[in-house]
């Protein structure tokens with residue numbers, strides 16, 4: 001068993017299928033995350049309530065976190081590995097390499113959008129996941145008696161910085177670009193192809209990628225527009 | 235109406251795998267637009283020989299698009315600019331008078347260079363040998379209706395079997411991956427009833443051999459399908475991925 005397992009892990013197809021499976025887990029998470037995030041647009045009760053719900057059963061939360069971290073680690077390890085192997089497979093470069101008509105920018109930049117997303121995730125965790133959600137960073141300007149707005153206040157204050165918001169928007173556009181190819185690609189990698197549905201999956205993948213980028217961007221855009229047009233945040 | 239054109243060729247010249255290669259510029263004069271790309275190279279080679287120079291080495295055999303011997307990357311595209319056309323079937327009317335044409339060999343670790351535009355594609359033979367066969371009883375041919383084949387499966391197998399093993403998929407792939415070739419060879423047997431007994435072993439062994447030959451992994455760019463002179467579909471890659479998944483779990 002273990003010898004066979006080891007051999008299989010070394011094959012190109014299995015390596016890509018691990019990338020696809022871990023990517024799929026990430027896609028599931030991201031779709032849930034973008035939907036959950038949009039609750040911010042409905043005020044502090046909505047998003048803080050959602051956050052409390054996720055934290056209600058710590059065991060479940062930790063199981064989910066464990067799966068996500070393991071998926072990310074495996075995904076990053078195997079994508080870097082296959083990317084290096086792919087470069088080694090073309091020892092001599094072409095003087096001229098034209099597009100035959102199928103590849104595109106999103107496909108060629110998977111490793112770069114991926115790596116940027118990786119560093120963004122680290123930054124993002126230190127930004128919103130690890131900090132204390134009752135401290136001074138959660139107090140909104142204009143709130144009475146220095147009242148804490150919890151996670152809502154933390155996110156809000158963070159996005160008041162325009163450069164930080166722009167960095168977030170850039171990062172989530174990378175997520176969107178990564179997924180616009182990633183979702184359609186994972187179906188092919190696990191072996192799903194259908195004469196009619198594959199066309200639709202390719203379209204849905206591009207649409208979902210765009211929606212994810214847009215959905216995540218909405219939060220910093222909303223915070224900045226609201227703050228700089230209406231003044232006090234409460 | 236055929237006319238004559240003049241071209242500037244930039245051709246990859248390399249004595250052998252050990253010697254570094256370089257581009258050499260040649261003038262191709264009075265090329266008939268009805269000539270094929272290989273005939274154009276013949277004309278250039280004839281004049282090189284007259285000048286006592288070494289002719290450009292390139293592979294060819296049938297010159298009618300069925301053997302899979304020919305192939306070069308022309309202006310960055312495997313087999314040149316025309317879709318579903320081998321280099322031997324590419325006509326010079328696709329070029330304009332005064333064009334500069336860059337001609338390079340297939341570049342892949344799995345295809346070591348032999349000379350100029352000729353590469354060693356024996357990796358493909360070893361992949362076939364690893365599983366591209368079925369077990370048949372020798373002796374009398376079986377009765378044709380003994381093994382019914384559904385029409386859709388027969389069509390799929392025939393489409394996959396169109397592959398002539400030229401290597402354009404590897405040449406066009408940004409990762410120099412051989413997945414389109416291998417998947418065509420796996421699938422044209424794996425979809426047929428005659429291919430079932432070795433189905434699991436076939437996919438595992440042919441993929442393992444492909445990896446051993448140093449080809450890249452598939453990132454689903456689909457450049458292979460666009461470059462394939464026989465229009466082999468990436469659907470075969472999905473099918474091979476599926477068969478491999480089933481084989482690694484259950485096999």
Ligand code: HEM
Nearest residue numbers: 020023026027079110111114115118182183185186189453
């Ligand atoms: C939330 C995070 C991420 C999600 C949801 C995600 C999702 C995906 C999906 C679905 C695929 C397609 C798999 C396939 O082709 O079958 C993919 C491919 C890829 N991912 Fe990610 N990814 C994420 C993060 C990353 C990170 C951090 C890296 C950094 C190295 C990365 C690098 C890649 C690369 C290079 C590929 C292409 C592999 C190939 O086809 O050769 N991804 N990703």
Ligand code: FES
Nearest residue numbers: 297301302304322
């Ligand atoms: S020479 Fe036979 S396919 Fe071109």
